[in-house]
Amino acid sequence: DQQVKQNSPSLSVQEGRISILNCDYTNSMFDYFLWYKKYPAEGPTFLISISSIKDKNEDGRFTVFLNKSAKHLSLHIVPSQPGDSAVYFCAARAGGSYIPTFGRGTSLIVHP
């Protein structure tokens, strides 16, 4: 029973365009959401997070949107760069829990 779902295993985008990575969750107790980026042969690195009290958080080219009613969040990368090519993991935590539940990841390829 997957509580955090990333339904697109891969995404291909042209350099300079917007990349939108999606994530759905089923557990209504989740109140904190994180995105990680992972390059081959490296561990995941934290990218951006959002609390359930917000619906948007922005950090440079990266923006995360949260739609609590739809139990959906998305990561927008604008503009996309070839160096953004990586696997992106969505993760969620429930209040009082220190352990994030991860999605299976979306592989983003940004073409020059």
Next chain:
Amino acid sequence: KAGVTQTPRYLIKTRGQQVTLSCSPISGHRSVSWYQQTPGQGLQFLFEYFSETQRNKGNFPGRFSGRQFSNSRSEMNVSTLELGDSALYLCASSPQRGGETQYFGPGTRLLVL
């Protein structure tokens, strides 16, 4: 500041053997968590240690165990290896429990033949 280090980086074992993986957290970090990453399942939580005590355990059989030492370094052990244990094992550290983020090591790639 040095990042999270994991040793060994690659390991090949045969079914039935046991294996011990090591993780050295970032200096000053007291919380260490372990994850298993497989192509089909993504990242799955194994266990979390804080102050030498296991605080949380994921849904894995008892063949998977771990410990944390007084210097916060952690080891995980898998006994009676199965083919399905082939995976990337990731360790993550954070200063305290429930920190804003976890800092991941590069992982240990385990192949069970």
